[in-house]
Amino acid sequence: MTDLSAMGGDTSPEDLANPQPLFRLLREAGPAIDLAGEADDGSVGLDAGSGSGLVVIGGDAEVRHVLASPEIFSSGIDAVAIGQVRPLIPLQIDPPNHKNYRKLLDPIFAPRNVALLEDRTRQLAKDLIGPLVDQGRCHFHEAVAEPFPTTVFLQLLGLPVSRAKEFIALKDGIIRPPVETSAERVAYTREVGTKIYAVLQEAIDERQRERQDDFLSMFLDAEVDGQRLTEEDVLDIGYLFFLAGLDTVTASLDCMVAYLANHPEQRARLVEDPAMIPRAVEELLRWESPVQAVIRVTTEDTEIGGCPIAKGRAVATMLASANTDEAAWEQVDEVDFDREVNRHIAFGAGVHRCLGSHLARMELRVALEEWHAAVPDYRVPDGLQLLYSQGLRSIDNLELEW
Ligand code: HEM
Numbered sequence: 521m522t523d524l525s526a527m528g529g530d531t532s533p534e535d536l537a538n539p540q541p542l543f544r545l546l547r548e549a550g551p552a553i554d555l556a557g558e559a560d561d562g563s564v565g566l567d568a569g570s571g572s573g574l575v576v577i578g579g580d581a582e583v584r585h586v587l588a589s590p591e592i593f594s595s596g597i598d599a600v601a602i603g604q605v606r607p608l609i610p611l612q613i614d615p616p617n618h619k620n621y622r623k624l625l626d627p628i629f630a631p632r633n634v635a636l637l638e639d640r641t642r643q644l645a646k647d648l649i650g651p652l653v654d655q656g657r658c659h660f661h662e663a664v665a666e667p668f669p670t671t672v673f674l675q676l677l678g679l680p681v682s683r684a685k686e687f688i689a690l691k692d693g694i695i696r697p698p699v700e701t702s703a704e705r706v707a708y709t710r711e712v713g714t715k716i717y718a719v720l721q722e723a724i725d726e727r728q729r730e731r732q733d734d735f736l737s738m739f740l741d742a743e744v745d746g747q748r749l750t751e752e753d754v755l756d757i758g759y760l761f762f763l764a765g766l767d768t769v770t771a772s773l774d775c776m777v778a779y780l781a782n783h784p785e786q787r788a789r790l791v792e793d794p795a796m797i798p799r800a801v802e803e804l805l806r807w808e809s810p811v812q813a814v815i816r817v818t819t820e821d822t823e824i825g826g827c828p829i830a831k832g833r834a835v836a837t838m839l840a841s842a843n844t845d846e847a848a849w850e851q852v853d854e855v856d857f858d859r860e861v862n863r864h865i866a867f868g869a870g871v872h873r874c875l876g877s878h879l880a881r882m883e884l885r886v887a888l889e890e891w892h893a894a895v896p897d898y899r900v901p902d903g904l905q906l907l908y909s910q911g912l913r914s915i916d917n918l919e920l921e922w
Contacts, residue, residue, distance in 0.1 A: 536908040539812070540853065543841035546578040551825025553578075556833075573702075574815075574834050575824075578841035580848035580865075582824050586816055586837045587870035590614050593816035593835060595872055600815045601706050602694050603713025608760040609753055611872060618871055624744045625757070625875055628735065634878040641672055641883060645890040653894050657901070657921035661774055664891065665918065669769035669883055677761055678734030679723055690716050691766040695912055713759075720758040724751060735761070764876060768810060769883050771914035775808035776801070776888065778915055779855070781900050786857060791896040794889050800857045801884045806864035807855050809840030810913045814868060839865050898922040 535542055546553060553576045577583055586593045594614050597607040607613055610621040627633070648668055652658045670688060674681045693712035699705045723736055728751075731737040739754045749757070780787040790796055813836045820831050829835065843864045846852045867874035874880070898920045900906060906915050 531910060533905055533907055536910060536913075537906060539840065540807075540844045543578055543838065543844055544846075546576060546838065546841055547845060550827060551577065551579055551582050552823075552827035552829060552835075554827070554829075574836045575829050576836045576838060577824060578838045578845070579825075580842040580845035583837045583839065583842040583865065584869055585824070586835060587814075587865075587868065587872070590618075590816075590871055592819055592822050593837075594819050595816060598817050598834075601709060602763065603709035603711075603716065604756075604759060605710075605713070605717075606752070606756055609756040610875070611760050611764075615871055620744060620747065621753075621757075622871070622875070624742045624749070628738055628742075629875050629879060631878045634882050637672070637676070637879070638882055638886065642886050642890065644668065644671055645887050649890055649894045657919065659918070660777055660920045661770075661914070661916055661918040664887070665770045665773040665777070665914075668773070668887055670766055672883060673761075673765035673769075676735050677758065677765065678727065678732055678736040679719065683719075687719070687762070688766060690719070691763055694763060695767055696909060716759055716762055717755060720755050720762065724754055724758070767912060767914070768876075769880050771810040771909075771912050772805065772808070772880070772884055773887055774915040774918050775810055775908075775913055776804045776884065777891065777920070778900065778906055778918055779804055779808065781898055781920060783855070784897075784899075786855070787892070787896075789857065790888070791892050794892065796857055797885055797888050797892075798881070799859065799862070801881060801888065802862040802864065803855055803857050803859055805866035806843045806862060808913060809843045809864070809866045811866065811868075812840040812911065812913060813838045814872075839868065895920075895922050 531539075531542075555574050555576060577586055591614075595612050596614060597604065597612045602608075604612075610618050610625065613621060645664075645668060648664055652663055658664070666688060667684065670684050671681050674684060674687065679687065690712055694709050694716070697705050697708045697712070699708050720736075724740070726732075727734075727737045727740055731741070736754065736758060739749055739757055740751075742749060780790070786800075790800055816835045816837060818829055818831050818833050818835060822829050822831075842848070843866060844852050867877040867880075899922070901919055901921050904917070904919055907917050908915055
């Protein structure tokens with residue numbers, strides 16, 4: 521029998537750093553792998569330690585099928601426990617209601633609006649990176665990957681940047697809770713979640729008294745087809761943004777810069793020709809796929825590639841595996857910055873495809889441009905083993921020297 525145990529809670533640091541061979545094992549094992557029978561309390565969620573209790577889907581075609589079928593594979597609140605008391609908007613809202621929220625939110629995150637943010641985002645990158653140059657080394661995760669997107673996002677949302685450390689700790693408490701079992705996870709994240717709701721409620725109360733130039737104020741005023749969001753809706757959007765905006769770009773920057781540190785020839789091409797950076801961002805999103813999986817719950821008995829899946833099962837659709845599926849990609853194991861067409865699904869697929877993808881791409885491009893202009897030649901210090909986190913791939917101990 522194929523050994524997929526390395527995909528569970530005991531994955532070695534080497535496998536976490538290079539998960540692609542595990543994804544191949546997963547795909548070879550079948551179109552849908554049932555990890556049932558081992559869950560400690562039956563609750564769901566890929567970060568629940570062992571990942572047991574899930575049905576895992578790794579093929580590109582199968583993953584795309586699941587994400588294109590929200591009526592069978594629901595994103596409802598049961599799909600993942602992250603301390604929320606109501607469905608997160610729009611992530612945990614199924615069609616048809618989902619569309620109403622996206623109609624309202626999409627314009628705020630459209631490329632034209634994101635472009636307006638580029639100058640100040642670049643200035644922030646320069647301000648963070650500039651003082652590091654003469655030091656000859658830095659803790660990249662702490663000095664750049666974490667503060668850069670966090671500051672961009674807190675300013676946009678309308679939360680005080682001076683409290684960034686506190687907010688990052690709250691976000692980490694949800695995404696990487698220090699617990700062993702699923703039951704502990706539910707209790708822990710619920711407690712942290714209460715604090716996140718309180719932070720957001722305080723900010724919303726302030727905006728109700730006086731609007732500011734930020735997303736929270738925009739959400740309170742947004743209107744589609746004569747409909748306004750309720751204050752509770754704004755809270756539920758804010759909660760999702762708090763998690764999505766504070767973690768994903770940090771994780772992606774960690775993975776991308778670690779890859780480039782370890783591949784000096786590819787890095788040199790970007791230094792020589794920064795116009796290649798947007799394509800490198802796409803290819804590294806494909807290869808690293810920082811959001812490795814998204815979870816769905818079946819609304820009826822169904823099947824994937826002839827494998828039956830009962831109603832009510834949690835299904836982990838492995839975006840990272842789909843992005844390295846040899847059935848869908850040419851030279852899949854080659855990280856190729858010249859790839860002409862790159863239809864990766866690192867931002868998901870279907871109706872829930874990432875709302876923040878244009879913002880994320882701009883931040884990643886600007887960070888890589890400014891970093892390589894200032895520090896063209898760098899490496900991971902000898903003897904430092906990079907520790908990639910499970911689930912959402914970040915590298916908290918990423919240090920660099922030059
Ligand atoms: C490189 C960085 C990012 C990656 C890899 C990423 C990835 C994803 C993925 C895979 C999904 C789909 C979830 C699902 O289908 O269940 C998603 C949804 C979402 N993302 Fe991102 N994301 C990133 C950055 C951001 C940022 C910066 C924001 C904030 C503006 C954001 C906001 C959202 C929202 C609101 C959704 C839910 C969309 C919906 O349900 O309709 N993301 N993201």
